[in-house]
Every structure is written in structure tokens, then in C-alpha cells.
Amino acid sequence: MTGRLLLFWDYDTQWGADRSRSGNGPKAWGEDEFVNTERLLPLLAEYQVPSCFAVVAAAARAGDRPYHDPRQIRAIHGAGHEVGSHSLHHDWLPGLSASQLEINLSRSRELLEDCIGAAVGAFVPPYNQPFHYPAALSFSRSERREAGRTHIGFSELCRTLKLTGYRFCRAAYRPFPQRILEAVLRRPCDYPGALKSIAGVACVRLNAGCGFADRSIDMVRRCAREGGYAVLYGHPHSLSVPGPQSFDCLRRTLAIVKELVRNEQLQVVLPRDICAPPVTVAREVFHEHH
């Protein structure tokens, strides 16, 4: 049985740094997103690991760093990686109205498609939220407290993604029984992931925390043994910071991944590989026929 790896890069840029929710207000790491991506692309090429870059779409508009760099986004696409949407401005989705969400999703997709000249079908929610997904027994009291009773949940997000032409969404909800078990055992209880269709959108949950520490390597090895998806992610701007998202941890993980791929125990896949063919065609192509 061959395991599968999905690797994501949340490309937040200064739009995300301005909207940081990790305390102490806005951050200043926007520039690092671009500088570290310049080092990241040759590294991914060296280990032959394609990944999905979830890009804050406002960064695709013309302008300068640390808010914009459409050329780098085209370079990411040109290197064979997938470009997905990470919303328009790194927005906190649970707090949007239904119509704001719809505009945000369709506008971000159009901006990115115009930038790279290819279809965009993958979406990665900023802050990994909404967590609220009652159908899988995942409830978020904080989202409800902060965004009110009409907050956007994961089902609404997927329905709107489908409506606006997306085919894939990374998920992070944690079912209540899993959270109980984790509280009792006092450790994460993740397992190899499976694709799940929610409102017609292919979804797969994060199952290794953030970055490339032992927990992520263990999940990759486990999927290589047992099958299923290992779903990893990091931020380019954090590659230069010591810790689980550092260049050192990444390099160690990439070497293991390359070895498992060579032994045919692991396959590195992109969201576009595991979804149905695109429902929308890039407008450049569209124009050729009209």
C-alpha cells in the first residue's frame, strides 16, 4: 500500500502579518514570506517535492513587497507547484456574512487565476477556521462567541466553495470524540487521513500539527506503512525561525520523503491530482475559443 503526502505552504505575506491573531497585534514578518520562498523553491526542486502554496490573493495584485509580488506567485506556479487561495486578505472567515464570503472566495480565485493564467481549485482557510462542523461533531464555542449565532461554519464554507468553483479544501476541525480521547491521553491522536466529500468539495484534515517536527515525520512514515494521507503544512516566513518550521526541520523531512518515494512507499500529490477535472477553465484559455 502506498501512502500519500499533501504538503502545503500558507503564503500569508504582510496581509496575514497585519491580521495576526496570535496576540500582541500586527507582526512584521511579511517580507520574510518572499525572501524565504526564494530559498524554498530550489530546495523543493532538489528533493522533487511538489507542494500547494495557499496564497493570500491580494498579494497577486501589482505592487511591491511586503504586500505584493505577482512575479513570485507566477514563479511558484511555473516551478510545478499548485497555487491555491488563502482568501483575499487573510480574512477570519467565521465572522463574514454569507455574501461577503461568496465575494471573497470568487474574487480571490479570479485574482490568482489572472496572475498565473491557470485554473485555481484549492482553498485553505486562514487560521484553519472555521472549526465549527456539527455534522462531524466538531463544535466551536469561541467562533460562536466571537462571530455570533449566524457565524460561518465548515459546511457553509464548503457549500460556498462549490458555488464559487473550488474543488478542494483543507480542513482542521477535530471531532469531539477525538478531542475527548486526546484530553484523556494528553497527546494528539491523529491517524492517516482520508478524502471526504463535503457539499461536493474534496476535503482532507490536517493530521500532524504545524511544521516538520517528529510528529510530522511519524505521520509520513505511518502513512507509508499503512496508506492514507499525511497532511503537512508550514509558513515560508517561519523557515528562518528556529523551531518545527525551520529550514533544518524541513530539510530532514524532505530527505525522508525522497527516500520513501524512491522506495515506492510514498507518493507526493497535489490537490489538483486528487480532484475531478476542473469545472472552470482559465479565462486566457476561454478567450482563445471565443
Ligand SMILES: [Zn+2]
Ligand atoms: Zn495563513
